[in-house]
Amino acid sequence: MEWTDILTYLCLAFYGLATVASLIGLLGRSPRAKKLAVMFCSTGFAAHTAWLVASLIDGSFSAVSRGFYLMPLSWVLAGAGLFMARRQRQDIALHFVSPWAFFLGSCAVGFAETPGAPLIAGPLFVMHLIAVFIGVGVMAVAAGAGTIFLVQEKSIKSKTALEGFRRDLPSLGTLDKVNDMATKVGFPCYAVGVLCGFLWARIHWGSFGSGDLKVWISLVILAIYALLFHQRQALGWRGRKPAILAIVIFAASLFSMFVVNTAFPTQHGF
């Protein structure tokens, strides 16, 4: 077993523990469990970062597999959760990134042997990956916040009591701020990521598009992202509609990542 593998399992273990602690903390209304969850998630992220650095140094990225790219994505997601939790001074972002980081990391291990596209090095490709991952990662956080927003808002609007752990959840304003921050960071990143992909394709394949289903889905996601960004910034959309759009964007990203990558012929075989 390589020592990078040890780091992989270590960070997965911490994300797993963080997920369990988050569930206990949120559902059992236990501040101690919530603190533990934050600690586990942060430690998992540290191990994950160490893995990323080690992989870059020893050139593991050349070993292209479908799963391999899910590790950086889950790293971005956990990082986005940590960043937003710190900015908002609310741990809630961490509580819903831990399960996703664990899930994506586990998928990465599961798909580790599945061959992907051959590595094509170069700054455009790297930028394409990083920017798209940030765009999807922050939307994962926004989708989590959006789901809670919709549930909480429905109760407040319909004047039904918030019971149990729902009393401890953040205010609607806080949840909407998560969406705002994610949109401001995520849309430009995602747009740059898609653009880099097109430029790379034009340079290496000679044409911008290849008719790949994944490319079409990315364009649809970009269009929804653009709508969300525009409506928020230009028209001042807040609350329910942006929450729904964030959930749609993240759901489409998951569809693209897991259904298209595995069930359809695609050049984005990772």
Added chain:
Amino acid sequence: MNSTIHLIGINHRTAAVEVREKFALTNFCSPETWAIPNSDGIRESLILSTCNRVEVLVVGDGDEPRRRALQCWASARGRTVDELEPYLYQYRNNEAVRHLFSVASSLDSLVLGEPQILGQLKAAYTKARDCKSTSTILNRLLHKAFSVAKRVRTETGVASSAVSISYAAVELAKRIFDDMGEHEALIIGAGEMAELAAMHLVQAGVKRIRVSNRTYAKAEELAASLGGEAVPFDQLFDQLVETDIVISSTGAPDAIIHEQDMRDVLKKRRNRPMFLIDIAMPRDIDPSVNTLDNIYLYDIDDLKEVVEENLAGRREEAVKARAIVDEETESFRQWLDSLTLQPTIVALGERGRRIMEEELAKTLHRLGNVDDATREALEVMAQSLVKRFNHEPIAFLKNRFHEADRPEATLEAVSTVQRMFGLK
């Protein structure tokens, strides 16, 4: 020492306000006027006199302190015990302790879980201490009562949700807005309920508060009392554009804010959320306004329902709180029982010390001139011997106290040790 704790009192359940005011002891709690003097069997006393209850705690031997306290209380108010007795509840020892813990934890309050009573109890204790009317037992009991109240508040949700309409409105606002300090409030009308809710908003730290009323002078008056500013009523909709929280309580016969008005307002404020609290009757805000995105409208009935649900929640939590009170009452009883051992243990120690000093003096006299080091070594040895001789009887007493289910067993052990060592 076999002290008895007595608690006698009247409260909102046993006596109407007319009766409570006749027997209130609010003016009898200073060192000059203390109503329950520590004499005639009363060793310690405390008076708690609030608008909802008057309670007297006394400590002494047997039933005499209770009778004496009743006489003092009645005579302080120029009444007879017979006039007071029909409204009284009277507890002793465990029951008195349990009742006091329940009162401190606000389980016996008119509004279950309201926090005011703990402050009142603390103030009553401070006054009793100033009057030097408390000692070992009441000091310990009151400190324990404060810690029980704290435990109940932290471990149960008995005080966690709003149970007044005005406070419920503020709690709801906190569920909508992330930081109250970033949001502005507008009070429309100058009703009493709106004023109360506005005061809660100010306490919650809203950024700015404005008051709008058809009579501008009234708006100015209320604004001044809230530390806010008055705005003209004809600029209402312009003001709404800048406002996040609205409390409306005008006497208008029909709605003054309609759905279309709020659509325009929302557009101008770029969909920033608004919380509208309509406590007017008839209502000031058309209910259809609640169908708009980012607007949350609550009327008086909605808030009453929130309060009812919160009260039901508190009642459920009170079951847990009572279990804590029972547990702490038992723990206090054990401490109280342990007091029966103290005089015997102290007497045993004193007897040992007396014998040690006598024998040490004799030995030193016989030895003649001894240096300091030898003298010190002899003293240390004598002290150790006394400690070791006393260890067994003290352990016997403590073991009987911890093992016995019956207090008589402890008393029996105390008597045995006293007879064996000739203690009084």
